[in-house]
Amino acid sequence: MGVFRLVIAGVGGQGTLLASRLIAQSSIDAGLPVKIGETYGMAQRGGPVMGHILIGEGAESPQIRPGEADALIGFELGEAVRRGVTYLKEGGLALVNTRKFPPLEVISGMMEYPSEDSLLSLLGEVTSDIVKFDATAIAEEAGDAIATNMVMLGAIVESGKLPFCEDVVTAVLRRSVRATYLETNLKAFTMGKTAYGDSSK
Amino acid sequence: MSVHPVVIDEPGKKVLLMGNEAIARGAVEAGAAVATAYPGTPSSEIGNTLSRVSDAAGLYFEWSVNEKIAFEVAYGASLCGQRSLVAMKHVGLNVALDVLNPVSLRGVNGGLVFVSTDDPSQHSSRTEQDNRWLAKQNCIPVLEPSSPQEAKDFTRYAFELSERVKLPVMIRTVTRLSHMRSDVDLGPIERLGRTPEFDWEGFSYRVAGFEKLFRRHGERHEKLDRVQAEFEGADFNQLKLDGSEKVGIIGVGFAFTYVLDAIRKLGVESEVAYMKLATPHPLPTEKIARMLDGVEILLVVEEVDPFVEMHVKSLAKTIASSATILGRETGDLPREGELSPSILDSALGGLLGISVDRVDRSGVEEKVGELLFDRMLTLCSGCPHRASIHALKKAVRNVKGDLMSVVVNGDIGCYGLAHAPPMSFEDTYFCMGASIGVSQGMERVGVDTIAWIGDGTFFHSGIPSLLNAVYNGLPLKIVVADNGTVAMTGFQPTPQSGKTATGKPAKKVMIEDIARTLGVDSVEVVDPYDLEAVQCAFERMLEAEGVAMVISRRACSMEAVRAMRPDKPVPYVVDAELCTGCRICLSQFGCPALAWNEESGKAWVDSAICTGCGVCAQVCPFGAIRLEGS
Numbered sequence: 001m002g003v004f005r006l007v008i009a010g011v012g013g014q015g016t017l018l019a020s021r022l023i024a025q026s027s028i029d030a031g032l033p034v035k036i037g038e039t040y041g042m043a044q045r046g047g048p049v050m051g052h053i054l055i056g057e058g059a060e061s062p063q064i065r066p067g068e069a070d071a072l073i074g075f076e077l078g079e080a081v082r083r084g085v086t087y088l089k090e091g092g093l094a095l096v097n098t099r100k101f102p103p104l105e106v107i108s109g110m111m112e113y114p115s116e117d118s119l120l121s122l123l124g125e126v127t128s129d130i131v132k133f134d135a136t137a138i139a140e141e142a143g144d145a146i147a148t149n150m151v152m153l154g155a156i157v158e159s160g161k162l163p164f165c166e167d168v169v170t171a172v173l174r175r176s177v178r179a180t181y182l183e184t185n186l187k188a189f190t191m192g193k194t195a196y197g198d199s200s201k
Numbered sequence: 202m203s204v205h206p207v208v209i210d211e212p213g214k215k216v217l218l219m220g221n222e223a224i225a226r227g228a229v230e231a232g233a234a235v236a237t238a239y240p241g242t243p244s245s246e247i248g249n250t251l252s253r254v255s256d257a258a259g260l261y262f263e264w265s266v267n268e269k270i271a272f273e274v275a276y277g278a279s280l281c282g283q284r285s286l287v288a289m290k291h292v293g294l295n296v297a298l299d300v301l302n303p304v305s306l307r308g309v310n311g312g313l314v315f316v317s318t319d320d321p322s323q324h325s326s327r328t329e330q331d332n333r334w335l336a337k338q339n340c341i342p343v344l345e346p347s348s349p350q351e352a353k354d355f356t357r358y359a360f361e362l363s364e365r366v367k368l369p370v371m372i373r374t375v376t377r378l379s380h381m382r383s384d385v386d387l388g389p390i391e392r393l394g395r396t397p398e399f400d401w402e403g404f405s406y407r408v409a410g411f412e413k414l415f416r417r418h419g420e421r422h423e424k425l426d427r428v429q430a431e432f433e434g435a436d437f438n439q440l441k442l443d444g445s446e447k448v449g450i451i452g453v454g455f456a457f458t459y460v461l462d463a464i465r466k467l468g469v470e471s472e473v474a475y476m477k478l479a480t481p482h483p484l485p486t487e488k489i490a491r492m493l494d495g496v497e498i499l500l501v502v503e504e505v506d507p508f509v510e511m512h513v514k515s516l517a518k519t520i521a522s523s524a525t526i527l528g529r530e531t532g533d534l535p536r537e538g539e540l541s542p543s544i545l546d547s548a549l550g551g552l553l554g555i556s557v558d559r560v561d562r563s564g565v566e567e568k569v570g571e572l573l574f575d576r577m578l579t580l581c582s583g584c585p586h587r588a589s590i591h592a593l594k595k596a597v598r599n600v601k602g603d604l605m606s607v608v609v610n611g612d613i614g615c616y617g618l619a620h621a622p623p624m625s626f627e628d629t630y631f632c633m634g635a636s637i638g639v640s641q642g643m644e645r646v647g648v649d650t651i652a653w654i655g656d657g658t659f660f661h662s663g664i665p666s667l668l669n670a671v672y673n674g675l676p677l678k679i680v681v682a683d684n685g686t687v688a689m690t691g692f693q694p695t696p697q698s699g700k701t702a703t704g705k706p707a708k709k710v711m712i713e714d715i716a717r718t719l720g721v722d723s724v725e726v727v728d729p730y731d732l733e734a735v736q737c738a739f740e741r742m743l744e745a746e747g748v749a750m751v752i753s754r755r756a757c758s759m760e761a762v763r764a765m766r767p768d769k770p771v772p773y774v775v776d777a778e779l780c781t782g783c784r785i786c787l788s789q790f791g792c793p794a795l796a797w798n799e800e801s802g803k804a805w806v807d808s809a810i811c812t813g814c815g816v817c818a819q820v821c822p823f824g825a826i827r828l829e830g831s
């Protein structure tokens with residue numbers, strides 16, 4: 001099999017790194033080599049973050065070339081579109097959390113947050129396989145907005161794109177997440193799977 | 202919780218490690234007894250990891266006050282036969298440079314390994330310096346790993362090498378490697394159990410005699426010759442050369458990953474000779490000479506400077522090779538900035554005359570660029586620095602009439618973001634502690650200044666600088682933005698924290714005590730969450746005659762919220778009746794927890810990220826922001 005390439009985009013504090021690590025640990029458990037490249041620079045809470053995940057034999061650097069990602073997990077609307085148009089291959093899967101996390105430019109009134117339609121139409125120039133939902137609202141329904149990452153993880157698992165099965169991921173989840181948060185996280189994971197099913201129809 | 206992977210004693214087990222964690226694991230496997238560091242991106246996770254596992258690993262770890270001290274502490278342990286590690290970001294080595302030469306000249310006893318994490322493209326640094334030059338200048342062997350697996354393996358090997366040849370050894374990583382994660386096969390953990398003893402014969406003037414120990418430059422060269430011989434035959438310097446290739450590539454350390462990716466993408470495995478070079482200093486010259494003999498064109502691929510390229514050119518002249526040597530110096534690769542797979546695709550394609558399939562998204566990227574914000578860096582919600590800057594601006598306006606009447610010399614840390622809108626009240630920052638030093642030169646020639654420095658940076662290198670101002674009689678104005686932690690690099694403790702790197706109780710050393718002892722004329726400690734109080738303190742500072750300091754003290758809001766868990770802070774809310782929609786809270790203060798409701802034309806507070814600091818309620822001229830439920 002070839003290399004599976006996944007880009008994760010979001011902002012600091014959204015739990016993107018934990019999602020990356022759970023996917024990477026699942027790869028190891030499935031016997032597949034894995035690399036995660038992170039860029040966070042000076043990003044603190046609220047700054048842009050991006051992860052590249054490469055699973056399988058044959059990838060050396062932890063960087064995905066523009067236009068070569070098989071899938072994108074976008075934790076935040078604007079960041080999903082920013083990274084998606086650069087990295088997604090034509091027709092690649094874009095999972096988009098439609099929740100907006102306004103940056104300073106918007107807060108201080110220098111700019112407006114662009115509309116969802118205008119942003120997604122640009123992403124549409126790269127792929128028509130866009131699956132979108134308000135993952136943060138789903139996480140809140142599951143018990144905590146911080147479980148947004150579990151909703152997105154459930155959705156990517158349900159898409160069937162990852163080169164390993166759901167059981168591997170849930171086993172990693174069960175042993176990596178603290179007991180007090182496990183129930184909420186599993187619930188969010190399951191709701192993410194459902195959201196993918198409902199939104200991709 | 203489960204055991205940290207860095208201390209799992211199961212040789213052969215595959216675990217997910219970050220490059221920096223792998224270095225920590227390498228030190229644990231090598232049986233290091235002492236490890237020291239000063240935090241700085243992209244190196245901090247080495248120390249973060251060791252601070253967590255030190256007890257389990259049986260090693261001593263400390264966050265030293267600065268890099269020079271970190272190096273000296275590690276060296277002291279080495280002189281007594283213990284293996285020791287010291288880690289820092291690239292610019293940290295500038296601070297430690299004073300001790301580097303004597304250490305390499307005098308040599309080590311127990312293995313001494315230091316890590317320099319270089320930062321191509323300055324993801325989180327003010328410079329893009331290449332520390333291999335400093336290693337060369339000081340006759341120090343350098344190992345450059347290309348993966349977390351090698352980061353671990355090379356660190357372990359570096360200890361053995363250092364101890365055998367009695368030289369310190371440098372591990373050079375780059376940001377991409379330090380921050381990447383990958384599967385790593387664990388090795389066995391050595392339990393050395395050495396009894397520490399100072400090597401009197403090797404290092405004591407009293408015992409061995411001054412003459413024997415003093416001039417050792419020749420001996421250092423001989424040591425380096427032995428290292429070179431070892432590197433020549435080492436299997437981590439891999440050469441693939443069939444003899445039929447016209448083009449050769451040397452990929453140094455992590456940059457080799459781009460080389461191999463490009464070779465595979467272009468499908469030119471049989472057409473190019475290549476070398477994976479792990480030792481930029483000293484170079485395995487015989488191996489490189491074989492490559493130079495075999496090819497017509499040799500491309501050298503390395504991060505930051507053309508360090509290996511220049512040395513290969515020198516070697517080519519020595520052996521009268523006719524090969525053309527290309528790289529960053531010749532401009533065949535970019536002269537600055539980080540490399541990438543795409544850059545290598547183009548460079549290699551160009552050399553071989555192959556056109557490269559490249560996805561061009563510039564059209565749609567441009568449209569996104571026009572529509573979408575950049576997401577500017579800003580201070581966190583509830584950050585006490587934002588309150589300090591807000592009050593400082595008001596104080597300067599009141600006392601001096603004009604915000605441009607002073608040059609604000611900032612320093613290194615989160616508070617360095619004071620230059621960013623909407624605060625926009627900082628003019629310079631250069632290097633650790635420079636706010637106090639540079640301000641003195643400006644004041645000396647008659648330009649008014651404010652030195653704006655954080656607590657961690659003050660301890661690192663602000664103290665001698667402050668002493669200089671007092672001694673030389675300069676009425677400096679200094680604001681210490683004291684949030685009780687080295688926040689930007691991951692909340693490491695400071696000498697004021699009352700606890701060590703490993704969470705053990707420590708003596709609290711307070712900045713105000715230091716300042717008063719040094720002879721600062723006026724020292725005030727205030728809480729920036731009380732805007733009026735801190736503004737008044739700043740005004741008194743600006744009007745003071747002598748050296749004046751205000752310590753604006755309040756815990757980092759991220760730390761405070763974390764300490765509260767599982768409780769959450771009580772957020773503030775906007776009273777829509779009272780909000781006039783003036784946007785002052787947004788345009789002048791700009792806390793990320795504040796937002797604007799387009800429909801109602803009023804501000805609102807995002808309760809999910811509001812830390813309940815209440816400063817915005819003091820900023821609002823209409824009293825429209827209040828504590829929830831009040």
